[in-house]
Amino acid sequence: MCDIIWCKKDFEGEPCNTINYLDPYCFWNWEGTINCAECGAVYYIHMIQGKMYKGPEERPGEKPDTSPLYADKPLDGYRFYGAGVEGRTRPFECLPRDIYLGVPDMVKFSIRGKPVRGHRPQPPSAGIAGSFGFDWNIKKLSPDLYEEYQQKIKNGEVTDW
Amino acid sequence: MTKDPRVTRIEDLPGPKSKEELEEMKAPYEEYCKAQFDPGNEFSKPQSLKGIRWLSTTMYIFTPHSVSNLAELGADVIKVEMPRMGDPMRHCAPFNETYLYPLHDTRPMTGTGMGFLNANPNEYHISMDYHIDDIKEAFYALVRMSDGLTQCYRPGTFDRWKQSYRYLMEINPRFISVWGGGFGYGPKVFGGSYDILGQAHAGLASVTGFHEYVGGHPTKHSNWNIDWYSGTQITFGILAAIHWREKTGLGTKIEFSQVQAATRCLGYAAPLYGRFGIVRQRWGNWDTQLCAHGIILCGKSDYPDAENPQDRLEARYAMISAFQDEDWKELCKITGMKDLYDKYKSHKERVEAEAQIEIYAALEKWAADKSRSEVVKICQDAGLLAEPVMNDREVYESTHYRERGTVRWMDDPIFGDVLQHGSYSAGLMSKTPRRLFWIWRPVGADNVKIYHELLGYPTSKIEEWYAKAWI
Secondary structure: OOEEEEEOOEEOOEEOOEEEEEOHHHHOOEEEEEEOOOOOOEEEEEEEOOEEEEEEEEOOOOOOOEOOOEEEEHHHOOEEEOOOOOOOOOOOOOOOOHHHOOOOOOOOEOOOOOEEOOOOOOOHHHOOOOOOOOOOOHHHHOHHHHHHHHHHHHOOOOOOO | OOOOOOOOOHHHOOOOOOHHHHHHHOOOHHHHHHHHHOOOOHHHOOOOOOOOEEEEEOOOOHHHHHHHHHHHOOOEEEEEEOOOOOOHHHHOOOOOOOOEOOOEOOEOOOOEOHHHOOOOOOOEEEEOOOOOHHHHHHHHHHHHOOOEEEEOOOOOHHHHOOOOHHHHHHHOOOOEEEEEEOOOOOOOOOOOOOHHHHHHHOOOHHHOOOOHHHOOOOOOOOOOHHHHHHHHHHHHHHHHHHHHHHHHOOOOEEEEEHHHHHHHHHOOHHHHHHHHOOOOOOOOOOOOOOOOEEEEEOOEOOOOOOOOHHHHOOOOEEEEEOOOHHHHHHHHHHHOOHHHHHHOOOHHHHOOHHHHHHHHHHHHHHHHHOEHHHHHHHHHHOOOEEEEOOOHHHHHHOHHHHHHOOOEEEEEOOOEEEEEOOOOOOOOOOOOOOOOOOOOOOOOOOHHHHHHHHOOOOHHHHHHHHHOOOO
């Protein structure tokens, strides 16, 4: 459950109609100013134990202390500002790194530099699943990976731990 | 040496010559333990459950883990998965991404997610759509040759498919049949189960996390704690059933409701309510029984320049324990909380809720200009118990875990270099340690081994079933 600031200020000739979400983890006991993610209007709120004690009151001209976690425009086909949109919503320090954005990352080597063999696409020489259950000879079956591995050994990039 | 070689004299034998010398020659306890457990050398030792064969028609973490415990101790476990698809856990977590390829020989571009790790090691992976009548014969053949089965379907499903205990005991009276699932028989029989349900329904989540007074909520543990925990509880049941069968020759039916698992670790919650009518509440990183004995937030990160946000921003928590009067006095001395010491001299006073709120706020204020390791060092130098709250990377770097083999690298026969922190749920065992042969295998990778080599079906039959997607 989370409180909101529904911004209805005029923005580019129309009501702004943006819902700014105030997540309880940040705003549970909080006093200060927040910007609207769409029009940038600044509001003051004071929350105590998750209840809106004061506000939201407009504070034109003030610099916002923080931004909402995210915001959307439900009357506008759910136009949406996610977390971490610069200048609009609060920066989210734990944003996934680019490798976590939906495309499997083909890791060929573990963090200590040894080959991780179950990457794709497997070359046809690797055979069907389970064909080489107990001895996946990378020199024979994944020669390109083997070459890369030898290079890593030469460069001293392979460690024990 | 005596003249007569048939005479044995203790002086001529190697080793200690007297009890005193024996005592002297004993290795220090640390060395003794290292030699006894010898992490990394598990494969030279016997396996305690060798000879047990177990079937697993399980999914996700909870029921698979009950069986993987057996497999790591040496049982032959046959994991039966749906043809070409496998355990749904393969397609989940984390980030709904797959990492280890291939899933199955018809799906070379699909893989298995890391969430599958630790729940299915050392098992033989076969595929079978066992609710089809035509394949029942093979299923029953496996039952005849096995000691038990763990399954996780809704109550009554296996009975409808004629695979429940009362059917299987007719073909194998020694058979141990395990059902693990949500609620079990009773008013909520049709409820399924997930770890979060187990945490919520038994009351565990209601006592986890901070009180609402300080902005907390009932909290679920981030990992699927109750899945791992209740899986291990089932393993206890299985081992007891095997022992009972040795004495009586008869199997058992085990019914394990996951929503009840957490009642075992809720400690005094029920007795407290029964005696006083008090409902136990959350107290977060502090302790209802001891103070100071909690986790505090320090001002500075240990790794301010790290790229990873878990290091850069979150390496700021320290666990501190100083609840005994002398320790408390020392803690107040090193933190300069003299007024708090005067105010809360006895443990009874400082364990009160209001006192704790004041004490931990003061401790965090003291730690506000210090890093986590500074706080820990100051406390440890003063003889207090304090440790940093470590993240996974630090656990990996920790020499304690490394020396004991709790975290280790393994060269998986199919998937290559894998970092493992499993294989520890029975602790270290000197004679019959747990071990990892492989982390898992692709769907149906052992079809030929089991259907052909174990059950004796001709390969033509296997090919036919495979083409029909029965296996």
